[in-house]
Amino acid sequence: MSIGAFSQVEIDRSIQLTGTGSDAKITGIDNVSAPKDAVSAEVMQSNALTYSAAGGVANAYTVALAPAVGSYTTGQLLSFRANAENTGSSSVDVNGLGAIPIKKNGDSDLVASDIKNGQIVTVIYDGANFQMVSQIGNATSGGGGGAGDDVRTLIYTTDGF
Secondary structure, eight states, X not given: OOOOTTOOOOOOSOOEEEOOGGGOEEEOOOOOOSTTOOOOHHHHHHTTTTEEEOXXXXXXXEEOOSXXXXXXXXXXEEEXXXXXXXXXXXXXXXXXXXXXEEEETTTEEOOTTSSOTTOEEEEEEOSSSEEEOSOOTTOOTTSOOSTTSOOOOOOOBTTBO
């Protein structure tokens, strides 16, 4: 291991430093327990930092990420497996930071069955709300939205769209 004169290293677990130059690697960073911990490719590929099964009740979902996030950040991505079907407007609370409304199509509240029990729901925080980017649970097979939504259909012909 080579450390420069002005380097700072704090190691609280066993890691391995191997190789030099463009072949240098750090291994052994699989257990992420704090927000500022380095992560391995395995942790990133498993999506463990942004996915959790939901708790709470219908319309008021709770999610516990590990390590816990310290605050909501614009652009923050979150996925969870819903533990109940929603019956109307809904929110999600991540690590006890406070419930944030889930919206669809920019500014519309969710309606009954937009989230199904067991559905994987993906949302992105826009600075005020979580925007649902996964398909809504009550979407029609024609590609439109659920109850109360405008139904939009994309038609493809041999001449294009």
